[in-house]
Amino acid sequence: MEAPFEVLHNGKLLYYACLGRPSLAHLEAGDSDDKRAEALKRLLQVFGMEDPPQSPHRIKEPPQYMVDLYNTVAGDDGVTKDPDLLEGNTVRSFLDKIHSDQFHFLFILSSVAKNERVLTAELHLFKLRARVADGALLRRQHFCQVSVYQVLDKENLDSSDGKKLLSVRLLAVHGSGWEVFAITQAVRDWTEEESSNQGLLVTVRGLGGSPLDPSAVQFASGRDHHESKKPMLVLFTDDGRRGMMLPTNTFLDSSLQNPTFPEHLGSTSNRTRTPRSVDPQLPCQRHQLSVDFEEIGWSGWIISPRGYNAYHCRGSCPFPLGENMRPTNHATVQSIINALKLSQDVSGPCCVPDKLFSINLLYFDDDENVVLKQYDDMVAGSCGCH
Structure with missing residues (x-):
């Protein structure tokens, strides 16, 4: 079984599962405006929206309080500094x-x-x-x-x-x-x-x-x-979406506090660096995955950040799984069953995120109010074999 991974392709986040991954050539051949619209619709759902907010009718400065609050809870890339700093996951200003x-x-x-x-x-x-x-x-x-x-x-x-x-x-x-x-x-x-x-x-x-x-x-x-x-x-609320998946209350270590970004998010040179295939000899590890809000057409209503590094996990989980692969007990057993070929239906473990962190968006809503919202499970903090 191959590892799931994500690619930002022509402004779209494409997700690939462990089984039945289509080739990028096939995706490019079938690329269409409908597919782009569907991809952006799915991405909006991740951010808890049905439609993108309208851009302000004129250039507006967000309230300084909201800018200062964003800088307190998030780094330049939007990654949460401390999940306990913000009460709830949404702050609205009117x-x-x-x-x-x-x-x-x-x-x-x-x-x-x-x-x-x-x-x-x-x-x-x-x-x-x-x-x-x-x-x-x-x-x-x-x-x-x-x-x-x-x-x-x-x-x-x-x-x-x-x-x-x-x-x-x-x-x-x-x-x-x-x-x-x-x-x-x-x-x-x-x-x-x-x-x-x-x-x-x-x-x-x-x-x-x-x-x-x-x-x-x-x-x-x-x-x-x-x-x-x-x-x-100023209204502090919680929309109930916090902690829906993996826990995010672990602090980022020093290497994750300031993840390395490509110099120009979403540039052509950056996209061509994304490998189009997985080298099965490479061990499971974390790789960059840059999300550029300007490239996908959202820069008119998102104030900060310009984009962020979501990272993705790629690589093999060969038998025997070492501690550096951060395997779960279940993955270890699955690896053994697969190696001994005790069952024809059992494949090897997948290389997937085993620690996820939240990001923050500062943006204008449809009424041109400024909103600070925290989204869980948006950055792969580390990878492991599961």
Whole structure:
């Protein structure tokens, strides 16, 4: 039995099973637009999508928070640095697109899938520098109390029935920067019943609830400020796809933290280096398999990475299997049965990945929100005879 392996051919990921592998010449002869479309459809399914998101109508900069989060959990190639850093496997960011004022916010969450379990939700507000004409007021007021409410009835906000308190924090009146408020319960309500989403209300008062000059504390609004300071909702979820196959909670060793990439992913010279046949004398080992998102037409909506090295396993599993082949007990027994020809129906073990790692994608969804998603079992970390 020959080992399964994968090849990136003309922008398509082609998978070959241990039995009945067709020749590349046959694939090239039968290559067609329908086959390409089917291959890309299957690849989208791997990434949990039915259709590729539409590219942004104009060049947009992703929120810096999402870029920083991606760089924290993933290397330049998208490979996960530590699987425990990210809560769940999906992080979604929503900008205030209805241009609310600085104290009322509404985020449209229609892109959240029904199967996603909401773990944590945060409201990110950019606090502007105070602009109070009365300097004495600033000297008297060093802190303020900021409260965030879930709006239950926007026509009855002055009543306790019209809003529900979600978060309260003390903030320094002086200074500026991003402030984060927990609003998890409200978002859970909204994802369960979309019509219940009437937005958020933010109030600012002095210590002890005393009135405060409205100009003393202001937040950037979706109406009047640059996108880099617009209010943002950040949602951490899990879509239930984690750990579906081999475990991925093992740290990459130093040789895998920065896998070697070809200088130009997907270039013609790179593709021609891919061997078209397996030398049966070569032992089971790991080889490069470069996936180029630009070549397959996905660079318009994927922000990072440009591509990644999936690696693939290729080589023979000859009898007797040594420890360097990382064989399972089952593979050892199968190898013995095959070598002794005790059964005509038993072939030798296959060279396959025995350790897989996850990658992360940072991309725009159909609503031009930025999503960070982690996908398990995408990189062959090591190979063995199974």
